[in-house]
Amino acid sequence: MSFKTVIAAVTAFLVCVLAAVAPASALEPVSVTNDVDAIDLSPAVQFYSTQGDRIQIQTAPGPDGIVRRIEVRAKEAGANPNWIGFALANTTDEQIDRILVAPHFRLVGSGLVWPDLGASRIADITPSQGFRPEREDANDADVFRITLDPGSRITFVAELRTAKLPQLYLWDPDAYKDKINSLTLYKGIVMGIAGLLALFLTIAFVVKGTAMFPAAAALAWAVLAYLAIDFGFLHKILAIQADGDRTWRAGAEAIFSATLLVFLFAYLNLNRWHVRYSYVLAAWLVALCALVGLAVVDAPVAAGVARISIATLAAVGLLIIIYLAAYGYDRAVMLIPTWTLLLAWVVAAGMTITGHLTNDLVQPALTGGLVLVVMLIGFTVMQHAFAGGAFAPGLMSDTERKALALTGSGDIVWDWDVPADKIYVSPEADQLLAVKRGTLDGPASRWLELVHVLDRDRFRTALDAVIDQRRGRVSQDFRIRSGDGHYRWLSLKARPVVGSDGEVVRCVGVIADVTEQKTAQERLLHDAVHDNLTGLPNRELFMDRLEAALAFARQAPEARPALILLDIDRYKKINDSVGLAVGDSILLTVARRLSRLLKPRDSVARISGDQFGLIVMSEHDPAQISAFAETIRRTLRTPVAVADREIFLTASIGVVLIDGEGGIRAEEALKDAEIAMYHAKKHGGDRIEVFRPAMRSDQPDRLALEADLRRAIERDEIKVLYQPIVRLEDRTIAGFEALVRWDHPRLGRMSPRDFIPVAEDSGLIVDLGLSVLDKTTRQLVTWQRLVESDPPIFASVNVSSRQLLRHDLIHDLKGVLSRSAVAPGSLKLEITESLVMENPEYAAQMLIQVRDLGAGLSMDDFGTGYSSLAYLQRFPFDTIKIDQSFVRQNGSGARPVILRSIIAMAHDLGMDVVAEGAETDADAAELFALGCEYAQGYAFGEPMTAEEARRLIAGPVRLRA
Template structure:
């Protein structure tokens, strides 16, 4: 057999060398396609050695290239090649999925029992696909750029590739989740069935139950292997479960023999049946040893044996049915279903029946077969065991019903004033027996103080009115001091004299029901995550505080609206569970600042409301709000990273003369103030003033005008010179966006940049500035040939950095503009980078790999973490102007010298901002600073003025 395999491999390799090599045909990947089957589009190469030379699919330019890929494992001789193309104008992400095991087409003889198919994938261009964690398949994430045609060379671990598909990531995730739920249901039913049949064996003791239980456990073992359950329990390497799968199929065949022999009781019919069954069982179990040597051989024999057992078993059943054997008659429908399952399984493994749901359907069908077998066995085993039925009286029927419902009997003998409960209540409460067996007044000692009058009044009313029903809930104190809820339902019994002689009913413990009701009431007005009051309860408390302030005129309530800045971006980057932990941490930090009379609530996702009563004066309220802002600003440690958040706080203070102000109006005023704080850049406190009421409408108008300006080139790119201090020549420019509004005139960047960030226009604005300035720099570099090319620094906001599309934007800009490497510098502040250090480090490393320079702006004013400064590997640091301008402090030159020396020690260039005088420039040059910018060298100017400035400098140098 081994020789045959080797001969087939050599023959296939020889035929591959004779076959002409045709250019690959790329498979188009539409953006709206959920899944594409690539199996038929893959070219397989077997026996080609440790390297493969292959022609790529024609690219967009029609050129066919030739690439060579070397194997990671020198023993590998199998390869697969396919090509993908992205016809759209957007970048798309897809998953390449090659399942470890496919029942469809796995063969009857020498079946393919599954394995890891793909060792690695090498693309003809772009980033290598990333392997994704999966217990069921080789999964690789690929990214296709717009219009790209990429050829992928796949290094195989096996000689064949049964199936390979291209999935949209979300669709694949949903599909896996759907199958996981289905598998969980099937495993749950199979496990319960196996356990139930095992328990029945213990109870009943007949031989057919352990035989049926063995079949059920074998099916469960097969399903757990097929569903990948044991891969996680036993830590089996994905794709290496061939031995376990073969053993499961052998056990399935063996257990079917055991069941058929035990259920049909073949040993009583003829000894040859026992011999035949025993010999077959020994042969089948012998396959377990074969499975250790070669699982494929054992599984193939087991599959053939399973079909033979099904056919022979049906023949035996038919023969016994002809003799009138009732067990065989009851088994006929189930065995017919089993034969149908075997036919479907045979068609599946031979490839005659092939689709995505056939394998899960066969698993469900197998469980259905075992379920029907279990019903058949129970029907026969318990036949004739029904309870003898007879006539019972109405009193007996009521007694049985009362016993069945489990309620406690409550009997009050009014003439003797004695209550009887049968000691069941004392046992529930842990009280001494007989404590509640006595006069009704004894119950008052154990009743909750709030329920005593109601209990006494209800009993008195029944006696006085001589009619009615009692339905009352009350609490009884247990031995440990806790109270349990009970519901009493009773009715009076009238004597011959028309007076009430007894009151009889039931007592039911409803503690769990009451606890559930209280929890639901609590959840209705509290936040599920933080446990804080929600908006409804906060609004109710604010209304009460306003009513008390109007009535008493003492405590004036203030409302603080606290909203976390950029929380959505942080939540998207670190995950929902981490985001929930951050919300809990913020809630605890704010709660520590409160006094008993204050109240905190969670109004929405990342917005908190605070009712402040402990502070009355406006300045004290503002100081309290600033303390809240500082508390939120402290870094939050999550795992091995630190998350930095800021908050915008809006304040609405109740004025004594505003008698008509309502709680919703105060919350709306606080919300306006908070939104104004966010528009001003966040991390600030704003108090409501009437002028803010119109700013909301103007902000909407300004946002619409900004969107229009982006579409009509209303934004102008300005350039501020950056001078080389050694010779006072222009080294580059810092790029600034300016907006000249048609009606309002020049709009300050501090006004329209926050609007762009909050509305999502910052990405379009950033891409516009980046593209326009890169084109201008390319024009300058081609026109002014200098030994060191000029550079530009473009500011990048936090929202841009947190978007993965920034990589593609920079890549496209660099591809459209012929720029010298490193001359396009992306300028980021410390606060932007430290908002998510781990994610920022990965993004910056990829941007550096594209050829972009990195500049750290406003160094020294933020966190200035030296560990992160080493990790981020910036090219340039920009010293904030607060360290450059003289301020009369003796420490300034020392700090400035230290910052410059630190930058040089880390291999970075240093740019100083705010150089306004010649003395500033001279001092910076003496300290070793390479570059400076400020009004001394030029204010921000348009591209034409900057071009004239460069032209004049070039003419001066040539003269």
């Protein structure tokens, strides 16, 4: 193989390697002529990236058409820079000198997130031929002078310091100089305006230190600082390096956002509207101040957050301004045009940094627009300051200040010229009273004609007093007639003015309209002694009138007043069934009916709830008073029409005939009427009872009864009796129902109907129920040990509403069951239908927990309440007790048909049935035939003691004939 063949093979191999490293296509040269001042080279630039400190690229074809390859090394060995390449062609016959310009910062396309904040772009430029371009000094761009020989085609390879090259222009030196000079002039004008504006607002802040002035001044200084950085003036002052202004630019944008936020907050005085705005401001400012520190570490991140903050503040600020302007806030209304222009500037800036606006004039226009926005903000602040007289502090005299205070108070000036006897009032008084202008001006006698007759003497006396005594003050509230004939309350406060001769020459003061205050006072006084529903006198006013009637009876023995107290029967049930609104309508109807029956000397009041009291002074004969009470009873029986239904009312009425010689007090008379009224209710209601002294012995003192009951529970004096429940299949004892009895030391044995309500109202029912539950459980254990049966003997204990609705019921039941080892399910809690339906959701939860503890559940008096089958399936009852009204035979000797249905339904639900009210053997046999498992009644025995019950369970039960 020859030497030439080897050389050819090596050359071919190197060409293949280089082709793999560099692009295959050659650069297209850009034609440069003398008649073009500037050429944008950005579209002709090709970017290259290498893995080392050198690059080889193909040149543009030379004049001879040959494409060559050049290799360029980086300025620093071992570096890995980015590269660009472009080619220029001089198609003229003259040598051309041009300026290659790559700006450090360009707002167009800089970006919103991690923006490009500028830096030196080109480190060095290497031509394919000729001399290396010379770098010229410039603070805001990389500038190189390039010389192109006639007819030459030169490829330039530039080493980049950054990955981005925002723009690359080829300028004619003279044209570029003219552009720099014009921009410098423009920048100088803009900077001068911004500086003067900042200085002016600072002086305004010194003169008037309101919050809006320092905020506006700070915003102006922030804009001035940003312009100094953007225009390159800061480089000349601080000698900043080419890449150092990135930190300053990011910090300036963060400070601009912070000052704009402070201005909006201070100008609109947002802390006046809500304190939360202060918290938002504080958090926002802390974040922006942190951005200033972040700019030193990571300038692009800080600038990106600051730009987002400016856009957010412009949008949110406009919404706040429009919202406050809608409520008539003057400051917000004045700021709308300026802030709208600011928002437009932000939109334009956003379109610029995202690359949607690319014109070279956009960036200078935005800087000028920013100064214009700040200028308008300054004008807005000054306009508000001049409109509010902010630049006239300390120039107001004391007299002017008092006049302004009087105008601000809204009071009316009242001036009485005493020697001339002429009164002058402000025109506002004529408008207030709806009279012609000048009606109130004139002598004092004209005023006295308009003053209410009841206030006239008092008003005249007050004026005469200050004139005679030559000192003091007038402070009077009086009524004066308005143009429509109604009276308004005015309050006059005036002082006399004494002349040099010691006589009163004027009496000057102010008048205020106090009609609303007087009306409110009268309303409060009325409401204090009247019922707010019916408008009738309440208990306090009624007792006062009753005391007055009794005093009158003591002075005039022939006057025998009567006290009538009535209570609507079953009102609580009516109210529960028809609702509170209809219940109130019923009370209003009763009040109107009673009011129509009264004569002028009589009085009616709503004592409390559904109780009404009447004082009858027009009748003295007991027979007439009784007839009047009967009229009341019949009147109340008239049905009340509500919607499409009629409600029939009855009342229990108590009457007290008062003898003036008895010396009875109002409280005692009312108590006697209550005794008579409760006596009528006790006998079925819808009746009239005249009080007799013997009734007092029939009414046990409720407080004393409560105290006796409390002692009886503490001393364990409450007895528990047990009524048998028989299994009808074999007539053996299946269980017992626990019943409480109380042998009162004075009143004898009391029925549960007499003391259970007292126990429920006083809260003693909880202790009483727990005591009965504990005694029954211990006794049940004894019975179960005595007789073993399957199922075991059970015991039922009644539960009241106060016990069921207590959260401690589960805890109490758990304690009772843990102390006594009864068979599961043998201790049954009896609960009535109506009690469960008071709160079905809560009752269902409680009953499930009771069942889970091992106690049985029996629904008592089934059929007398709601009898809701839907709820019956939800409640975990295992036994139903049928009320005796369904067990007893009707007038034809047959039992109610529904009895068979109830028993069948209970069996379908898996429940046992206990029938109450079995009185004979025939009852027991028929109940067993119907499928009833258990029965309870006097046929099997009356309530008995625990010992009697123990003897009874040993053998079969003998039924009564």
